[in-house]
Amino acid sequence: MSPFTGAIASPHALATRAGEAAFRAGGNAIDAALAAATALTVVYPHNTALGGDLVALVRTPDGSITCVNATGTAPAARSLAALRARHGDRLPERGPDTITVPGAVRGWEALRGHGAALGWAAQFEAAIGYAAEGVPVARSLAAALVTDRALLEADTGSRAVFAPNGEFLREGEQLVQPNLARSLTAIAAGGPGEFYTGSVGAALAAGLQRLDCPLTTDDLAAYAVRSTAAISAPLGGFRVHTSPPNTQGFALLRTVRALTELGFDAAPWTAPAAVLGRLFQDGTHVRDTLLADPAFAESDVEHAGFTELLARLRDRAPHETAAAAAPSVPRGDTVGVAAADSAGYAVSIIQSVFDSFGAAVLEPATGIILQNRGTGFSLDPRSPNAIEPGKRPKHTLMPVLVTHEDGRVRWVTSTMGGHGQPQIHAQVLLRLLAGVSPADAVAAPRWVVGARAEGQTADTVHHEADLAPETVADLAADHFPLREVPARTEFLGHTNVVSLTEDGTFTAGSDPRSDGAATVVTT
Known part of the structure; x- marks a missing residue:
């Protein structure tokens, strides 16, 4: 039998290590990319989170290439007129009014349906360990904690995670996220439904409503990926x-x-x-x-x-x-993972919370950071991109695959x-x-x-x-x-x-x- 080869690249060495472990456990490029993508929500929280979006391309051994569009939709209670009355012609860059329904977890589920070899829970092993035991603050995250300090100080959840002793973490210091670890553990055990129709989603929606974001459990339950x-x-x-x-x-x-x-x-x-x-x-x-x-x-x-x-x-x-x-x-704070293998699978995943730390809202009970992708909408009623309930905003995420004309990667x-x-x-x-x-x-x-x-x-x-x-x-x-x-x-x-x-x-x-x-x- 010919040896199996897989390759993966990501913006954080610990995420790449998670993808490598998936390959060594018998996974393919889908498993490796997903392990890295999940780990990134822990080790690069300024760029991606469970409360963010995903767009991916997945190529299967038969040569087909599918786009998994897990971009979030505007909550059902969003009103163009109400937002214009509150903000005028333009949405703010941060805060509860910029939050859309998170799509990443459903995106992971959709990607797995194209041929993942490992079980759902295996995707979360590295991420749970990184969140529970802690990881050193990376250079990029440390810089973001300096740049965005005022935003994070204004948010109770963010302060508790990133300034646990009253001082914001510096490069190399240990970032521990116990509430996020519990959320990841629940999703690993209960499946993606735990986020959209289960206890994690219920806690997330309740916490956001206390912060004046209208996202509800019905919004989460209604969310669907577009493939x-x-x-x-x-x-x-x-x-x-x-x-x-x-x-x-x-x-x-x-x-x-x-x-x-x-x-x-x-x-x-x-x-x-x-x-x-x-x-x-x-x-x-x-x-x-x-x-x-x-x-x-x-x-x-x-x-x-x-x-x-x-x-x-x-x-x-x-x-x-x-x-x-x-x-x-x-600024467009985002992560990208590239993976491919000798069995014919190839994956490009892009995940994001949009700006650095997204909406600058970290829901305390779940440890989940929410994206501010809603700022991609227009408040001009004449615009094709005007905000409406259930609508996806214009989006920057864009994975890429290049093939020979005969379809080989x-x-x-x-x-x-x-x-x-x-x-x-x-x-x-x-x-x-x-x-x-x-x-x-x-x-x-x-x-x-x-x-x-x-x-x-x-x-x-x-x-x-x-x-x-x-x-x-x-x-x-x-x-x-x-x-x-x-x-x-x-x-x-x-x-x-x-x-x-x-x-x-x-x-x-x-x-x-x-x-x-x-x-x-x-x-």
Whole structure:
């Protein structure tokens, strides 16, 4: 019998270790990815939580690729008129009014249905141990505890967990989460229903109602995952697969299709930075103006304005500075896990609480942090993305798989990066297509187009300090306002990649911007 090989990469070494243990216990890439994803809700609580969302792509040995969309819906009691009366034209960035129904746990259940080899409870073993016994505070979490201290101090649950002795934890100090450990243990024993119709969900809903969030047990019980086919486009002899709306996966495919139309298909990594920058800016504009839950408002985000975009890029006339961007500038705190194995399974999971620590609400009894994904909704009644009960907001999460045209897996990628995710994926993929290793592709200097602070314009480029001078010059020549940031900054996201070559060799890379690790396991 041929040996079994699996590979996994995640943004925290302890999560990667949990995935490796799943492989060694007889699990496949689904089991490994889920073990890592569950562990991340404990060790990276500023980026993901039981109270957050999930979007994933899963590839099975028969070659099919499914998108598991476990993005949360607005509670039934949400009212556009009431929110406008309370907040005006724009939702706040944090607090109870930004909370949507958590989708991650149902997402895990849906992913398991595609062929997980281990039992449900096995997925939680590492996470429960990490929560009950404690883990050292990672570099990224320590930085977030400093940045978001005022928000966390204002929340009773957050203070109890992250400042247990009156002082906020520092890097390397032990983070212990006993109430979260009890919630994880109950869900491991009782199944996903324990979160949505059982005691954990009941305690969560009751605690949130005491905090003036209208999420109820009925909202939890009614929640359902949306599983669909992935969307895809060819590039450089491969096919890029990602998630459909309400996610921003379409923005990556607009870039992929444009590179082909503009004649870069044979060597897409040679496309000028200014061309890529305008493609990135286009995707952001379409997302911000048209993207919405397709069950409520159908918009042609894949094709709207695409012909005109190509005409402008073929002209290559320098662009003028863009108008000011929309005022909401979330940091996009997210985790991504990439996994694949020699049996033919491959998984890209993206999980998030949106901003760092989500809504800045940690429900004390359950130890669960809630996302602020509701800020993705509009309070403009004319917008296709206007908030409605049961509706999913426009969403930044977007997993990616790349296959040969015959369906064999080539790369699995996942990234943090908020609104910049399509751009980060594009840059990493272009390097992979050019022959760069996964580790070097995720470590390479990067840049992102779009406002990241109030007052910046939609074409503002933040670039790392060691970005190639010729790339900086090309962007400057096309009138992009440039802002330099430190090299290897988490500000521009962190990415994980698993690679499978023609001869069956696995390699993997985890971004040095995170606290992660990548490993290949042979059993």
